[in-house]
Amino acid sequence: MSVIETVELRKSYGRLEALKGVSLRVEKGQIYGLLGQNGAGKTTLIKILLGIVRLTDGEASLLGAPAGAASARRRVGYLPEDHAFPGYHTGYSLMDFYGSLYGMAASERKKRIPETLELVGIAGRMHSKIKAYSKGMKQRLGIACAMMHEPDLIVLDEPTDGVDPMGRREIREVMAQLKARGHTIFLNSHLLGEVELVCDRVAILQQGKLVREGTIAELTQTKGTFVIGLMPGQTFPVDAVIKFGFAVRPLADQPGLFEVTLSGGQTIEPVMKQLFERGLTPTHVVEKKQSLEDVFMTTVEGAEPGVDRKPRRGAARPVGGRD
Ligand SMILES: Nc1ncnc2c1ncn2[C@@H]1O[C@H](COP(=O)(O)OP(=O)(O)OP(=O)(O)O)[C@@H](O)[C@H]1O
Numbered sequence: 001m002s003v004i005e006t007v008e009l010r011k012s013y014g015r016l017e018a019l020k021g022v023s024l025r026v027e028k029g030q031i032y033g034l035l036g037q038n039g040a041g042k043t044t045l046i047k048i049l050l051g052i053v054r055l056t057d058g059e060a061s062l063l064g065a066p067a068g069a070a071s072a073r074r075r076v077g078y079l080p081e082d083h084a085f086p087g088y089h090t091g092y093s094l095m096d097f098y099g100s101l102y103g104m105a106a107s108e109r110k111k112r113i114p115e116t117l118e119l120v121g122i123a124g125r126m127h128s129k130i131k132a133y134s135k136g137m138k139q140r141l142g143i144a145c146a147m148m149h150e151p152d153l154i155v156l157d158e159p160t161d162g163v164d165p166m167g168r169r170e171i172r173e174v175m176a177q178l179k180a181r182g183h184t185i186f187l188n189s190h191l192l193g194e195v196e197l198v199c200d201r202v203a204i205l206q207q208g209k210l211v212r213e214g215t216i217a218e219l220t221q222t223k224g225t226f227v228i229g230l231m232p233g234q235t236f237p238v239d240a241v242i243k244f245g246f247a248v249r250p251l252a253d254q255p256g257l258f259e260v261t262l263s264g265g266q267t268i269e270p271v272m273k274q275l276f277e278r279g280l281t282p283t284h285v286v287e288k289k290q291s292l293e294d295v296f297m298t299t300v301e302g303a304e305p306g307v308d309r310k311p312r313r314g315a316a317r318p319v320g321g322r323d
Pocket residue numbers: 013016018036037038039040041042043044045
């Protein structure tokens with residue numbers, strides 16, 4: 001049984017189609033990232049799963065039950081985006097309040113609150129007022145509230161929003177610990193570097209459609225593109241390599257390195273042969289990997305007419321090649 005499953009999920013708000021047939025599946029124990037530009041439909045999908053809004057068509061299930069069923073909702077923890085906890089509460093009193101909403105007994109809350117706050121690293125401040133907490137502490141308190149009742153699935157909407165790099169790393173560690181304890185995490189975040197570090201699988205939504213889905217390794221793999229560097233003072237034989245049908249371009253942001261792209265069943269051997277025959281010494285030969293940000297930008301490029309995008313770093317135009 002999948003933790004989350006949607007099949008051809010559609011949602012319209014009046015004439016606006018926020019989701020246009022989204023099918024995805026999240027398995028137990030995964031950290032699953034949902035990506036997309038503003039307005040792509042991420043929050044709508046989460047709200048349907050949690051029964052906050054109704055789907056228009058298709059199917060959505062949560063922990064084996066139809067989305068929104070009370071039996072499944074009880075087994076979910078949710079950290080909404082832009083939450084604002086009352087500053088007069090302490091971390092402890094807020095969690096006590098949440099625990100009572102979850103229906104937890106007082107004795108259970110007394111045990112569970114310090115344990116959970118310990119796990120997210122703010123147990124030492126549990127009796128301080130929330131108004132004195134930093135943004136990172138508030139986010140960690142939000143995660144603690146979402147996981148207090150030991151849910152099977154934890155839905156985190158922008159958990160690292162506004163948090164400094166150190167705090168983000170700590171939140172990543174909390175997510176890794178939750179995964180190790182068997183929780184499934186569904187993460188909605190704009191911070192692609194974070195997502196790349198922590199997620200097992202990722203889905204990219206674009207204007208209500210699922211346009212990419214896979215493991216981080218699958219999505220970031222760039223088959224057939226190599227980055228080659230030579231000993232200082234040596235010149236890369238660009239023309240000779242192009243003659244063999246490879247595309248070559250210097251990397252604008254890494255002087256001395258060249259990107260060589262293979263096509264149609266080529267291997268890198270002829271390029272290496274050219275280098276060795278010329279007495280050149282390659283000091284760097286690495287098959288290129290894209291960052292998740294590159295994948296995301298390539299995927300959504302041109303999606304929003306009129307948006308002025310900055311050129312990506314190192315995105316010089318390739319020369320040569322057969323395509
Ligand atoms: N209650 C609503 N009524 C009408 N339109 C809505 C409503 N909620 C969302 N929308 C629209 O549906 C589309 C998807 O919105 P949604 O909030 O799901 O996107 P998102 O990917 O979560 O965006 P963001 O990253 O900005 O939070 C947007 O065009 C939005 O304006």
